[in-house]
Amino acid sequence: MTPTEIKKMKNRNKEFYKDEMVEGEDYVICPLCSIRMSMIKSTHITNRHKMPLADFDLSYPNTQKICKNRVINIKNGLAKTDENGLTKHQISVAKAQVTKNAIGEDGLSIHQKIGIKTRNTHLRNKDENGLNGYQRIAKVARPKQIKTMARNGDAIKPEERHQWLCYRNLCIWLTRATRAPLLTDDMILGRAGSTSGNVQVDHEYSVFHGYRDGVSPFDICNIVNLVVLPWEENVKKNRKSSISLDELLQRNNTTMEDSKKEYDLIIKLSAGIPQDNRSSILLYEQFLEESDAEICKKRRL
Ligand SMILES: [Zn+2]
Numbered sequence: 679m680t681p682t683e684i685k686k687m688k689n690r691n692k693e694f695y696k697d698e699m700v701e702g703e704d705y706v707i708c709p710l711c712s713i714r715m716s717m718i719k720s721t722h723i724t725n726r727h728k729m730p731l732a733d734f735d736l737s738y739p740n741t742q743k744i745c746k747n748r749v750i751n752i753k754n755g756l757a758k759t760d761e762n763g764l765t766k767h768q769i770s771v772a773k774a775q776v777t778k779n780a781i782g783e784d785g786l787s788i789h790q791k792i793g794i795k796t797r798n799t800h801l802r803n804k805d806e807n808g809l810n811g812y813q814r815i816a817k818v819a820r821p822k823q824i825k826t827m828a829r830n831g832d833a834i835k836p837e838e839r840h841q842w843l844c845y846r847n848l849c850i851w852l853t854r855a856t857r858a859p860l861l862t863d864d865m866i867l868g869r870a871g872s873t874s875g876n877v878q879v880d881h882e883y884s885v886f887h888g889y890r891d892g893v894s895p896f897d898i899c900n901i902v903n904l905v906v907l908p909w910e911e912n913v914k915k916n917r918k919s920s921i922s923l924d925e926l927l928q929r930n931n932t933t934m935e936d937s938k939k940e941y942d943l944i945i946k947l948s949a950g951i952p953q954d955n956r957s958s959i960l961l962y963e964q965f966l967e968e969s970d971a972e973i974c975k976k977r978r979l
Pocket of ligand 1: 709710712713
């Protein structure tokens with residue numbers, strides 16, 4: 679792309695350069711021209727950059743191609759902004775809080791990503807070759823920083839991403855089955871950012887800690903570990919746990935050894951789950967198949 683084309687496109691996308699815009703949520707960055715956009719379309723790669731899609735995916739394997747808000751908008755159709763009597767500003771503030779605390783697929787919250795991004799910006803400013811500097815940071819510095827966080831137990835290691843997502847998805851799926859008795863008729867389940875007072879089901883010992891500590895998803899998703907919270911409170915809690923691991927095991931009437939056995943089997947089986955369709959039903963059924971009669975009886979939904 680010529681400098682003029684880049685300038686034009688940046689101007690067209692200027693809404694993504696406002697202060698409150700969050701990378702990954704409101705926009706993504708094309709690693710080739712570093713322009714912010716809601717989605718890196720395949721035509722952008724092939725027409726603007728004259729690069730075959732396969733080459734792009736090889737060179738930038740971990741690039742997020744579509745921002746989360748665009749995914750949400752596509753899913754929901756046009757957002758119903760005023761049904762709660764909130765101003766657009768109030769909604770965007772609430773959303774920003776939500777999205778910044780939400781954990782992404784790499785196990786990092788937006789807060790943590792902003793930290794990484796800030797450091798990256800400093801690095802980038804020192805570099806004299808704009809584009810190259812960005813590309814080097816995106817390809818080298820960021821994975822390194824994520825690795826450091828992974829070492830510190832704050833994030834999922836990149837090489838564990840698949841098994842973490844299998845674990846997390848299975849937990850979400852199991853919880854849908856186990857939460858029912860907690861929900862009464864007057865409660866409305868709602869996503870973060872929905873009507874105030876809508877509720878979510880929270881894992882007191884968090885899914886993230888469960889994965890990190892080798893706890894069986896069945897113990898994490900047992901009703902004894904679930905509590906109903908207004909979504910606003912759940913967002914504040916983020917991935918923190920409100921009970922100890924000992925308390926969780928006690929409530930489940932199990933031992934770390936038994937829990938870890940199930941965890942290890944889930945992790946082993948997740949290697950056979952396709953990356954493009956992390957089917958929780960498949961994982962669940964394979965788990966039952968590989969388990970002894972006693973565990974099957976205990977874990978069958
Ligand atoms: Zn580009």
